[in-house]
Amino acid sequence: EIGRLAVDLGSRRYEILVGGGLIARAGSLVLPLLKNRRVLIVTDATVGRLYLEELVHSLEAAGIRQDSIVLPPGEATKDFRHLEELCSRLLEARIERNQMILALGGGVIGDITGFAASIVLRGVDFIQIPTTLLAQVDSSVGGKTGINTAQGKNLVGSFYQPRLVLADIDALDSLPRRELLAGYAEVVKYGLINDPAFFSWLETHGADLVEGDTAARRQAVMTSCAAKAAVVAADEREADQRALLNLGHTFGHALEAECGYTDELLHGEAVAIGMVMAFELSAMLGLSPPEDTARLVRHLAAVGLPTSPAAIGRDFDADRLIHHMQQDKKVKDGRLTFVLARGIGRAFVSREVEPAQLEALLARSL
Numbered sequence: 001e002i003g004r005l006a007v008d009l010g011s012r013r014y015e016i017l018v019g020g021g022l023i024a025r026a027g028s029l030v031l032p033l034l035k036n037r038r039v040l041i042v043t044d045a046t047v048g049r050l051y052l053e054e055l056v057h058s059l060e061a062a063g064i065r066q067d068s069i070v071l072p073p074g075e076a077t078k079d080f081r082h083l084e085e086l087c088s089r090l091l092e093a094r095i096e097r098n099q100m101i102l103a104l105g106g107g108v109i110g111d112i113t114g115f116a117a118s119i120v121l122r123g124v125d126f127i128q129i130p131t132t133l134l135a136q137v138d139s140s141v142g143g144k145t146g147i148n149t150a151q152g153k154n155l156v157g158s159f160y161q162p163r164l165v166l167a168d169i170d171a172l173d174s175l176p177r178r179e180l181l182a183g184y185a186e187v188v189k190y191g192l193i194n195d196p197a198f199f200s201w202l203e204t205h206g207a208d209l210v211e212g213d214t215a216a217r218r219q220a221v222m223t224s225c226a227a228k229a230a231v232v233a234a235d236e237r238e239a240d241q242r243a244l245l246n247l248g249h250t251f252g253h254a255l256e257a258e259c260g261y262t263d264e265l266l267h268g269e270a271v272a273i274g275m276v277m278a279f280e281l282s283a284m285l286g287l288s289p290p291e292d293t294a295r296l297v298r299h300l301a302a303v304g305l306p307t308s309p310a311a312i313g314r315d316f317d318a319d320r321l322i323h324h325m326q327q328d329k330k331v332k333d334g335r336l337t338f339v340l341a342r343g344i345g346r347a348f349v350s351r352e353v354e355p356a357q358l359e360a361l362l363a364r365s366l
């Protein structure tokens with residue numbers, strides 16, 4: 001019933017467990033990793049209302065004492081002010097180095113909690129209990145933690161691996177459909193990068209997954225985590241392998257920045273549109289068959305994801321989008337990095353896109 005994946009980073013090894021009922025069983029699952037029978041739980045108010053009691057109950061049943069810290073939900077929580085508040089509250093709770101922190105929530109809670117865990121007392125172990133699809137297939141795996149600053153998203157943080165990831169797919173039942181779909185875009189991404197068979201599988205089972213099919217959810221989360229773990233293990237720190245995970249993100253981030261990182265456009269929605277633009281650019285450059293772009297658009301639309309900037313319902317200016325792309329962390333010597341494709345499942349990193357080609361693509365897409 002529980003899928004198990006090992007992430008092997010040489011110096012550090014940990015497991016990702018995927019299945020139903022994991023929060024209810026968390027006590028016995030985390031117990032073997034504890035050096036001290038007291039843990040600190042960090043969550044947000046929305047997730048706390050839904051799952052904190054279940055988690056606390058399961059910890060108590062296993063003889064584990066706990067304290068919890070509840071932060072406000074939303075991207076705005078990932079800032080210096082809340083990081084300071086979180087660190088203060090961990091210290092006020094008299095956290096000790098041999099204690100474990102549990103991050104219960106979506107990517108916001110995982111990112112800020114992982115970062116706090118990496119700096120409080122110069123590093124305390126932590127466990128990820130991701131409750132959004134995005135967090136289960138993406139942010140909880142790979143060890144990137146961090147916060148946003150006035151200068152941009154995720155510019156301050158650390159590489160810090162969890163000791164365990166518990167992806168309870170039952171938690172996805174309470175997730176708003178729009179959030180679920182946003183996470184689904186990252187699932188599709190893994191198929192597009194290097195797993196055409198997985199993309200085909202999603203064409204058949206994606207709609208079931210969205211509608212709540214447990215088996216489909218477990219399989220998709222397992223396959224996605226395995227894909228990300230493989231890339232991360234090959235290349236823990238950013239380089240070309242890891243850069244493939246940015247498929248759709250160069251365009252996506254620019255659209256998100258224009259929308260001000262608000263609910264107008266969720267990250268995963270931006271990625272869905274960005275992936276289509278990356279395939280369009282690849283087709284325009286004669287690298288990828290146009291049929292593959294059409295197939296991608298069909299699948300995203302079938303599950304209910306947006307496939308073009310027009311779907312956002314505002315006018316985008318090409319120069320402003322290019323300006324945002326140039327702010328990206330991955331820009332080297334002023335050259336933009338794109339993840340292009342030679343077709344579905346055949347992505348590669350390119351720094352060869354000429355400004356005129358990018359402008360031509362934007363002129364068509366916007």
Ligand code: NAD
Binds near residue numbers: 173
């Ligand atoms: P999130 O944590 O804000 O969660 C989205 C919303 O869903 C929140 O309002 C939350 O309270 C609510 N929620 C969470 N779980 C729920 C559940 N089971 N039922 C009902 N509601 C629930 O956002 P997210 O999409 O999970 O993560 C986005 C963040 O992840 C961004 O800050 C992004 O930068 C980060 N991220 C990090 C990495 C990484 O490698 N570290 C990768 C991708 C994204």
Ligand code: ZN
Binds near residue numbers: 186249267271
């Ligand atoms: Zn993403």
